[in-house]
Amino acid sequence: MVSIYDIAQAAQCSIATVSCAINGKGRVSASTRKRILAACRTLGYAPNAAGRHLRLQRTETVGLLLYPTCASEFRNSFAAEVIEGLEDRLIAANYHLLLGGYRPQIASGTIPQFIGQGRVDGVVLLGKYPSTIIAELQLLPLPLLILDSEVTGLAIDSITTDGFAAGRAVVDRLVAHGHRRICMLAYDHDFHNPRMRRLGFLDGMQAHGLWPVQQSLITAFQHDAEGYRLLAHRLSGSEAPTAVFCENDHLALDLLSRLRADGVSVPGSLSLVGFNDDDGCAQAQPPLTTCHIDKKAIGRLGAEMILERIVAPELAVRHRLLPAVWIERQSVATRTTA
Amino acid sequence: MVSIYDIAQAAQCSIATVSCAINGKGRVSASTRKRILAACRTLGYAPNAAGRHLRLQRTETVGLLLYPTCASEFRNSFAAEVIEGLEDRLIAANYHLLLGGYRPQIASGTIPQFIGQGRVDGVVLLGKYPSTIIAELQLLPLPLLILDSEVTGLAIDSITTDGFAAGRAVVDRLVAHGHRRICMLAYDHDFHNPRMRRLGFLDGMQAHGLWPVQQSLITAFQHDAEGYRLLAHRLSGSEAPTAVFCENDHLALDLLSRLRADGVSVPGSLSLVGFNDDDGCAQAQPPLTTCHIDKKAIGRLGAEMILERIVAPELAVRHRLLPAVWIERQSVATRTTA
């Protein structure tokens, strides 16, 4: 490996000058700078990371901690895109991404390995963390950032989608399409994002004075099949809903195929709205109307946010909200009830 | 951050002794060792990575280079599991994983950033790399490992599945089930893995003296829909195949739903075999008979292989083959042609 000494020798100067030239610290004459950079190029020099880290007390690396496991998050195309955006922006800042799945055995009470070893300047959290774990992680003397989630009451930087506004907007749109009997289908889980969507939905329903609000939210299920059963029951009753807003596209697409199998036409007899704009929404039959999230942007902005905090740890905590934008495809019908 | 000096002070000894005690380099009395380890625990000491790397000239990190991009590989559940296995084993060896998507602009002619900076001790390649890129990467003065692919003629460590044997075994199994008119459906791509499966398949067909071999391989398509068209055409002719071996589960599952939509019963009128044992095979209707690959094992063994090479760069190049094992579910019928 070629070191700064080799360059100094080749360019006939001291290592201090080489360092200055490379890092653009002025005080180097144009001619020596040119000599030095030329030598770097010919010898293929790149500053050794370990030496640099040791001296700078900075690793130019951020840890990506996935929960519950690497595989679970990778498989998730949402996370995959977020990571892509994150990596992209970090690389641009000469930063790198160190991968880690959360390991309960190691981390309970203790911190993930790579953190204690000073391998990273900050940690990005991605996944459906229980808030207890996040609270524990917060004790780390390290910049922390939560992507696509948030723990209310905890002072940790975060970037999320504005699910409340989106939930509200979905109701507005459906109403604009002439729907009055609207349902939301949401798993019986307690994660931040879907909760906000539910609240936004309820807000919209109330604002438009629609239906007994408590009837319009179907959440007493954990799995798609159960959810469908509940919905089917509602559909077969009188006063059946004409539109259903699903917590996410996965649920919506599952519903779509079940409805189809049962001969319920979408959007003919029932309109369907998803959330996330996953791959596959556009290919569905009919193409699914949903709320688009710019997942890469979450990653990109996340990279920027944590880099800023690394530089300025005393900055005020920031919670950034990204919009989810309505994508009209063909799963919502316009009702012209005379 | 607490350093080795803090421990030395707390334990009333020199930093040299602390280092020895921590790294188990003998020559430390039981009593001092105990004092030192106690101090480490109370002060929460972990050796600083940068200092260690600089001194050891080793980073205890391997780079994971994904192609074409991070997101593409993450989305792929096969890669996700491989990475999981890789990470698991690396962590156990106190190694870490540095993430990088392949960046053509940077890498053409030049090497990926993190490599030149001495950030990693080795690089693991995962994805559908063109062999030209691999050949370029091979010039790096770094241990290299290809997971789930291989470039024939290039001396690079690799771990792959034995697709030839598996392709051959599929024919054997189908024959054992009474099938004689067997097709293989494979995309018109030239990647190492599917090629080996094709060769194994052809070998089996020949060995059993089945059908004009050239007719039994359907590859003139790039997309699922075209593949289906070709197959459907064959099915409608006389001498229709009774069993189809698909290059992978994705294709098989796609076919399955198309066949179903067209009223072709599986396995009643046609038997179907996939490859990979992806999520979803077991849930399909009917559950898909396929070849199981232990993806995590590819990652785990990969970790071991590259760690070994890092320690002993002069080792002979190794190509390791893992078996793909037949998983009998319900998409293959037994034909008792009297």
Added chain:
DNA sequence: TTGAAAGCGCTACCAC
């Protein structure tokens, strides 16, 4: 504009 030198935290050699 340049260079000498200190020191980041660690391991390993060598002397005691």
Added chain:
DNA sequence: GTGGTAGCGCTTTCAA
């Protein structure tokens, strides 16, 4: 068994 110390490659202060 233990400790002093050199030195890994780098950046930065200070002096020239």
